[in-house]
Amino acid sequence: KSGKMFVPSNTSGEIPDCPEIPPDLSPLNVHYIPNITYIKIVSQNPNVGPGGHGKPEGCKARQKVALIIPFRDRDSHLRNWLYYMHPFLKAQQADYGIYVVEQSEGSMFNRAKLMNVGYVLASNDYDYNCFIFTDVDIIPMDQRNLYRCSSNPKHMANALDKFNFILPYPNLFGGIVAFTKEQFTKVNGFSNMFWGWGGEDDELYQRVVAVGMKVERPDLIIARARMISHNRDAGNEETGKSVHLIFKASQRMYKDGLNTLNYTIIGITGHKLFTKITVDVGTEQ
Ligand code: UDH
Ligand code: NGS
Numbered sequence: 001k002s003g004k005m006f007v008p009s010n011t012s013g014e015i016p017d018c019p020e021i022p023p024d025l026s027p028l029n030v031h032y033i034p035n036i037t038y039i040k041i042v043s044q045n046p047n048v049g050p051g052g053h054g055k056p057e058g059c060k061a062r063q064k065v066a067l068i069i070p071f072r073d074r075d076s077h078l079r080n081w082l083y084y085m086h087p088f089l090k091a092q093q094a095d096y097g098i099y100v101v102e103q104s105e106g107s108m109f110n111r112a113k114l115m116n117v118g119y120v121l122a123s124n125d126y127d128y129n130c131f132i133f134t135d136v137d138i139i140p141m142d143q144r145n146l147y148r149c150s151s152n153p154k155h156m157a158n159a160l161d162k163f164n165f166i167l168p169y170p171n172l173f174g175g176i177v178a179f180t181k182e183q184f185t186k187v188n189g190f191s192n193m194f195w196g197w198g199g200e201d202d203e204l205y206q207r208v209v210a211v212g213m214k215v216e217r218p219d220l221i222i223a224r225a226r227m228i229s230h231n232r233d234a235g236n237e238e239t240g241k242s243v244h245l246i247f248k249a250s251q252r253m254y255k256d257g258l259n260t261l262n263y264t265i266i267g268i269t270g271h272k273l274f275t276k277i278t279v280d281v282g283t284e285q
Contacts, residue, residue: 018059022093025143028084030226036079042272045086052082052098052274053126054089061095063148066128068118069136069274070111071102072235077136077228082273084139091143097126098274100136103281104266109236112190112200113281116261119189121268121277123181131184132156134176137228144222147178153208154178154216159223166220173208173215174201175227186211188257191249195284196239197232199246206249 048054055061067085071078078100089096101118103109115133122128130149138157140147145156157175159165187207194200208215217223232238245252266278 015058015060018056018061018093020062021146022091025091027142027144027224028088028140030084030139030141032080032226032228033083034076036076036083038079038082038273041079041083041086044083045090045273047090048086048273050272051125051270052086052272053096054086055095056090056093059093061093063095063130064126064128065089065094065096065130065132065147065149066118066122066126067096067098067147068115068122068131068133069098069100070109070114070118070133071100071136072105072109073233074136077230078274080228081136081139086273088140088143089147092146092148094147096147097122097128099125100274100276102276102278104278107235107281107283108195108239109197109233110192110195110281111236112194112204113192113261113263114279116189116192116258117263117277117279117281119184119258120261121265125275129181130178131181132176132178135174135227137230138175139226139228141224141226142222145218145225149178149180149183150216152214152216153183154218156218156223157225158217159220160225160227162227162229165224167217171202171205173205176225177201177204183208183213185258186213188253188259189261191245191252191256192261192281193245193256194242196242197236198238199242203246203249206246207253210250210253 101114
């Protein structure tokens with residue numbers, strides 16, 4: 001006898017849970033490729049199913065992750081994001097779906113409201129328990145930065161190249177955040193009242209602390225990410241009108257958010273690499 005005993009890890013025939021930490025994760029080279037094509041990205045990601053869904057092979061993921069992207073007129077950024085993110089999420093053995101929430105033309109951009117719409121529609125699509133709200137122009141540079149939820153809401157854009165890979169101010173909550181379903185409903189989602197650039201992320205931070213949760217962040221080395229540089233978009237100007245909303249977040253939280261969200265769906269299209277939701281979120285009242 002060799003002394004070794006065969007212990008079957010799984011007697012029921014069910015697929016095992018994926019390991020807590022996926023194997024073989026490493027830093028990545030990330031650079032902007034303006035002319036990358038959808039055809040090339042599709043051909044490089046044969047495992048991705050219609051609507052931009054991916055699942056690990058041979059094991060069961062511990063979380064089901066929806067990635068929600070606010071969007072308007074950033075096609076080359078989206079192509080780059082998809083080019084890097086599908087292989088990244090596959091390496092992380094993620095069970096995931098990608099939702100690009102496009103605001104229709106003619107109104108001031110409302111990033112936060114698009115996030116809320118993405119949360120509601122992704123929830124109707126699949127049994128997600130983790131929601132990662134991410135700008136289209138931020139691409140992680142290290143596979144060890146797990147696109148997963150934690151026991152507290154997680155800010156994941158804390159080491160951007162444009163800020164020399166440090167957190168520029170302690171309460172920054174912009175760029176990428178991860179919430180479980182429970183965490184996001186606890187704060188009633190984002191405010192719907194931020195039209196134009198800035199402040200909606202600071203307001204969400206105030207909601208998080210108001211309900212007694214803490215913000216987590218990955219370690220600064222693994223959180224390194226590239227932000228594709230660009231100018232401020234037309235239709236997303238900084239108006240200065242919404243700054244005052246930040247300080248009253250805790251008073252407004254249950255009267256402004258998921259429970260007061262209104263919008264009109266213009267169309268939902270399942271592309272090979274993502275689900276696109278085009279939505280009319282209205283205009284500032
Ligand atoms: N977004 C769009 N289309 C728009 C506006 C915003 O898709 O017209 C989305 C996109 O996902 C973007 C996110 O909203 O990543 C956040 O908007 P942003 O990239 O404009 O905001 P950020 O703070 O950059 O990242 C501000 C531009 C500063 C320009 C400074 C000039 N050097
Ligand atoms: C603050 C904005 C945030 C924004 C952050 C970083 O001033 O929304 O700058 O912006 N708050 C207000 O406008 C009230 S960045 O330098 O990345 O463009 O996220």
